[in-house]
Amino acid sequence: MTNHWVDIKNADVVVVMGGNAAEAHPVGFRWAIEAKKQNGAKLMVVDPRFNRTAAVADFYSPIRSGTDITFLSGVIKYLLDNDKIQHEYVKHYTNASFLIHEGFGFEDGLFTGYDAEKRQYDKSTWSYQLDENGQPKRDLTLQDPRCVINLLKKHVERYTPEMVERICGTKQADFLEFAETVASTATPERTTTFLYALGWTQHTVGAQNIRTMAMIQLLLGNIGMSGGGVNALRGHSNVQGTTDMGLFPSMLPGYISLPTENDTTLEAFLNRITPKTLVENQVNYWQNTPKFMVSMLKTFYGENATKDNEWGYHFLPKQFPKKLDHLQYVDLMDQGKVNGYICQGYNPLASYPDKNKISSALRKLKFLIVCDPLVTDTSEFWQKHGEYNDVNPADIQTEVFRLPTVCFAEEEGSIANSGRWLQWHWKAAEAPKEAKPDVDILSEIRAEMIELYHKEGGVSLDTLEAMNWNYANPLEPKADEVAKEVNGYALDDVKDANGNVIVKKGDLISSFAQLRDDGTTSAGCWIYTGQWTPKGNQMENRDNSDPSGLGNTLGWAFAWPLNRRIIYNRASADLSGKPWNPKRQLVKWNGKNWNYVDVADFGTAPPNSDVTPFIMNNEGVSRLFALDKMVEGPFPEHYEPIETPIGTNPLHPNVVSNPVTRILESDKASFGTSEEFPYVASTYRLTEHFHWWTKQSDLNMIAQPEPFIEISEELAAKKGIAKGDVVKITSKRGYIRAKAVVTKRIKSLDVNGKRVHTVGIPLHGGFTTVGRKSFLVNTLTSRVGDANTQTPEYKTFLVNIEKTTEAL
Ligand SMILES: Nc1nc2c(c(=O)[nH]1)N[C@H]1C(S)=C(S)[C@@H](COP(=O)(O)OP(=O)(O)OC[C@H]3O[C@@H](n4cnc5c(=O)[nH]c(N)nc54)[C@H](O)[C@@H]3O)O[C@H]1N2
Numbered sequence: 154m155t156n157h158w159v160d161i162k163n164a165d166v167v168v169v170m171g172g173n174a175a176e177a178h179p180v181g182f183r184w185a186i187e188a189k190k191q192n193g194a195k196l197m198v199v200d201p202r203f204n205r206t207a208a209v210a211d212f213y214s215p216i217r218s219g220t221d222i223t224f225l226s227g228v229i230k231y232l233l234d235n236d237k238i239q240h241e242y243v244k245h246y247t248n249a250s251f252l253i254h255e256g257f258g259f260e261d262g263l264f265t266g267y268d269a270e271k272r273q274y275d276k277s278t279w280s281y282q283l284d285e286n287g288q289p290k291r292d293l294t295l296q297d298p299r300c301v302i303n304l305l306k307k308h309v310e311r312y313t314p315e316m317v318e319r320i321c322g323t324k325q326a327d328f329l330e331f332a333e334t335v336a337s338t339a340t341p342e343r344t345t346t347f348l349y350a351l352g353w354t355q356h357t358v359g360a361q362n363i364r365t366m367a368m369i370q371l372l373l374g375n376i377g378m379s380g381g382g383v384n385a386l387r388g389h390s391n392v393q394g395t396t397d398m399g400l401f402p403s404m405l406p407g408y409i410s411l412p413t414e415n416d417t418t419l420e421a422f423l424n425r426i427t428p429k430t431l432v433e434n435q436v437n438y439w440q441n442t443p444k445f446m447v448s449m450l451k452t453f454y455g456e457n458a459t460k461d462n463e464w465g466y467h468f469l470p471k472q473f474p475k476k477l478d479h480l481q482y483v484d485l486m487d488q489g490k491v492n493g494y495i496c497q498g499y500n501p502l503a504s505y506p507d508k509n510k511i512s513s514a515l516r517k518l519k520f521l522i523v524c525d526p527l528v529t530d531t532s533e534f535w536q537k538h539g540e541y542n543d544v545n546p547a548d549i550q551t552e553v554f555r556l557p558t559v560c561f562a563e564e565e566g567s568i569a570n571s572g573r574w575l576q577w578h579w580k581a582a583e584a585p586k587e588a589k590p591d592v593d594i595l596s597e598i599r600a601e602m603i604e605l606y607h608k609e610g611g612v613s614l615d616t617l618e619a620m621n622w623n624y625a626n627p628l629e630p631k632a633d634e635v636a637k638e639v640n641g642y643a644l645d646d647v648k649d650a651n652g653n654v655i656v657k658k659g660d661l662i663s664s665f666a667q668l669r670d671d672g673t674t675s676a677g678c679w680i681y682t683g684q685w686t687p688k689g690n691q692m693e694n695r696d697n698s699d700p701s702g703l704g705n706t707l708g709w710a711f712a713w714p715l716n717r718r719i720i721y722n723r724a725s726a727d728l729s730g731k732p733w734n735p736k737r738q739l740v741k742w743n744g745k746n747w748n749y750v751d752v753a754d755f756g757t758a759p760p761n762s763d764v765t766p767f768i769m770n771n772e773g774v775s776r777l778f779a780l781d782k783m784v785e786g787p788f789p790e791h792y793e794p795i796e797t798p799i800g801t802n803p804l805h806p807n808v809v810s811n812p813v814t815r816i817l818e819s820d821k822a823s824f825g826t827s828e829e830f831p832y833v834a835s836t837y838r839l840t841e842h843f844h845w846w847t848k849q850s851d852l853n854m855i856a857q858p859e860p861f862i863e864i865s866e867e868l869a870a871k872k873g874i875a876k877g878d879v880v881k882i883t884s885k886r887g888y889i890r891a892k893a894v895v896t897k898r899i900k901s902l903d904v905n906g907k908r909v910h911t912v913g914i915p916l917h918g919g920f921t922t923v924g925r926k927s928f929l930v931n932t933l934t935s936r937v938g939d940a941n942t943q944t945p946e947y948k949t950f951l952v953n954i955e956k957t958t959e960a961l
Pocket residue numbers: 170171172173174176177178199200201202204216217218219220221349350351352353386387388389835836837838839840841842843844948
């Protein structure tokens with residue numbers, strides 16, 4: 154989230170789109186209800202299903218899954234056509250006025266530079282025009298046809314209300330009511346917040362869905378504003394923490410890229426990833442990357458990281474020159490190229506697409522280690538469970554080890570929530586029997602491996618031994634030791650530009666502004682610096698006073714970065730530092746100094762200097778034109794899902810789906826067509842369960858005992874299915890059987906002259922359960938990834954449905 158949970162209450166319009174907050178985030182959703190109660194906010198839901206959020210909304214409209222870019226681009230067109238944009242904000246705080254390379258264009262579904270053979274773009278024209286001093290050219294009158302705003306106008310011309318209806322199946326009147334309501338917040342007095350989750354991310358155009366919404370927020374002047382923002386409602390309670398800490402295949406902690414094998418020296422690597430300031434005087438905060446990187450290497454390798462060995466850079470594992478993502482990893486496993494797999498807090502047989510392929514891949518391993526508090530479908534993948542796991546154990550040689558871990562309530566530590574708050578929690582119960590904290594298990598594996606290497610030899614022992622493992626008990630690192638290590642220490646006296654000591658050797662660091670690239674500081678994850686300062690554990694703070702009434706409660710927990718609650722909050726005030734709306738004041742220039750309600754997101758430079766609020770971008774403004782940051786184009790474009798029910802793209806029949814979508818060679822034959830599989834399937838959550846774990850808990854199984862699928866009355870009539878009938882649902886990858894719920898909550902839609910029916914499938918079934926065994930939903934889904942993030946397309950794929958006579 155750019156903002157945070159409590160801040161939702163400040164919005165005038167709350168859009169829940171691409172998520173079902175009432176169901177999947179029932180506690181945080183109270184702030185959407187507060188917005189209604191306190192501000193009379195309008196709650197708007199656009200979703201393929203009339204879901205539990207829709208049930209309490211002021212507006213609901215259906216949409217065909219996978220078509221939000223069309224809908225949202227229609228909104229952008231509406232805002233531009235009806236002059237519903239916040240002009241000063243757009244002019245000064247976005248790249249609307251920047252001139253784009255003369256060579257850039259868009260034609261018949263493709264941006265300039267497409268290479269059909271490689272399925273990728275040469276992005277060299279997705280760039281600014283530069284003047285003789287290397288500065289981007291701008292036209293603040295916004296007249297030049299090469300201005301971003303004019304190119305955007307042209308790009309969205311095709312997204313008329315008629316086209317929205319034709320592609321999305323949403324009625325024009327509904328669409329226009331939505332656009333008008335959102336447009337009512339183009340004034341500084343009013344804001345819209347967008348709450349989204351997987352209904353937007355789990356598509357081959359997932360990242361562009363979110364960008365399209367972010368562009369709307371920029372046009373409305375809603376980013377950096379209290380009650381505005383781009384707000385991802387995240388998943389597992391600490392998934393924000395896992396991404397912050399670099400649990401991506403291509404990231405290090407603090408959103409720093411993992412080097413590839415081509416980055417042969419630290420200097421070359423840092424030169425590649427550190428952005429040069431593009432517009433003079435801008436903050437360009439990422440120019441500090443070397444300080445964050447060297448401090449991280451000092452945390453990783455301690456005294457083994459020296460200037461002479463490039464701060465231990467060569468100990469760091471590198472990714473392949475081409476990103477090795479999870480789709481490829483399963484592929485490698487399936488080709489027998491992976492010996493062993495440590496699977497920790499993850500149940501891929503249940504959660505990963507194309508269950509049959511995962512099952513086949515796990516079979517090729519020599520060993521599988523599952524670290525989990527529970528028995529999981531993955532740890533039992535080798536057992537036969539009727540049609541739900543139809544394998545022959547005698548054929549499977551993989552040796553499986555189960556290492557029981559504790560659960561969060563059985564240990565202390567911090568959890569990062571969607572609003573970037575790091576909150577400390579304390580141990581509430583002893584773990585049962587042999588269960589151990591994950592960190593102890595990993596520590597023991599480390600110690601054992603080093604011993605074995607010494608006994609038996611092997612490659613890369615040096616990298617293992619170089620790791621800094623400085624804990625009172627190396628087999629049981631404590632949460633406070635790790636939290637301080639992540640925060641960072643002064644390894645020598647840290648001095649300011651005048652040579653004054655600002656942090657004494659041995660002290661904890663208080664701010665990432667104190668980090669250095671000369672080996673005098675450490676910090677495991679720069680954005681977490683400040684979580685544990687010489688004043689103590691900031692994550693333990695529990696003062697909920699709220700002087701502004703906006704809910705920013707700076708004394709409650711610690712929010713990264715630097716306890717800032719609303720990112721880009723400098724954009725909440727105009728160029729002269731005057732808040733756009735005094736009731737939403739976050740920062741204000743009083744003529745001499747800045748007054749802060751939130752932690753400032755900029756230097757102390759006085760207003761009207763050239764410095765603009767988007768300090769993480771090297772031109773200082775936000776981007777309506779994404780430059781080369783997205784793989785499929787600088788503007789969003791509608792592409793059909795890989796498995797499209799209409800078999801064409803009404804905008805450009807020659808380019809149907811995202812042309813740079815992630816598809817591996819070995820999966821090419823695994824996609825179905827609408828001739829064979831005519832219905833759209835989508836998978837989702839129920840409040841009563843949490844993924845695949847609560848089927849192990851009696852109370853949850855009592856609340857929601859039996860998985861089911863949902864279809865519209867129209868489809869039920871067409872296929873002769875009555876409620877409670879057992880149906881078989883088949884995709885190109887496999888089939889499941891379950892009972893059918895026939896409901897008014899899912900409507901069949903008219904799309905491009907065709908009737909499109911949706912099959913809804915809750916995802917919580919499986920065969921390791923205290924209740925009734927049932928299907929694993931990912932038997933049906935496909936291995937295709939979002940072009941930028943590789944997130945699988947779980948929300949839209951094609952199936953057939955038939956009634957079966959055989960009982961379950
Ligand atoms: N009780 C409970 N809560 C949970 C979880 C759980 O398992 N149980 N899981 C947690 C996790 S890890 C996550 S990531 C979050 C997920 O939170 P959500 O994303 O809110 O959860 P989903 O149920 O996947 O809901 C997605 C919604 O998107 C809609 N949708 C599908 N396709 C589209 C589309 O193309 N456009 C639009 N506009 N909408 C679409 C679906 O109909 C559904 O209503 O929930 C978290 N909270």
